[in-house]
Amino acid sequence: MSKQDKLHIDQQQLADAWQHTLPEYVNEADRVSVLKDEADSRGLxxxxxxAGHQMYSFDFKATYVDSREIQVTLVDVEKDGRSVDERTDxxxxxxxxYTRHxxxxxQALHVLTNA
Structure with a gap:
């Protein structure tokens, strides 16, 4: 990451912006939680x-590669609090x-991250 292309926003402010914005991109009934990654200053x-009777919970890590690009990694999938096989269709x-969302x-938060 070059000096001119790094994030210029506090990680907690970024997490708060994500917490506010991400629900607009997922199903209305889905629940969203966004926290700063304590182990990575560029991560969330x-x-x-x-939503619904499936009761799946997906944990992702989003890491800012630079001020415009993120890398999204699936960490875990649970159903009713138990890890499940992530390879099913x-x-x-x-x-x-969810990765697309x-x-x-x-992209919607570029106005903050690209300042």
Missing amino acids: RITLES TIQELVQD IHECA
Whole structure:
């Protein structure tokens, strides 16, 4: 990351902006939690709980590569509090959808991260 292309926003402010903005990009009934990653000053921890009877919870790590680009990594998927096989078609589809929504939110927040 070059000096002119690093984040110029406090990590907690960034997490708060994500917490406020990300719900606009996922299903209305999904629950969203965004926290700063204590182990990585460029990272955020995102938990998305899918609506409905599926009761899936997805944990992602979003890391800012630079002020415009994020890398999204799936950390864990749980159902009713237990880890599940992440390779099923249903879960892979949800992971792809959520990853896309996370990227869309990052684009919407460029106004903050690219200042």
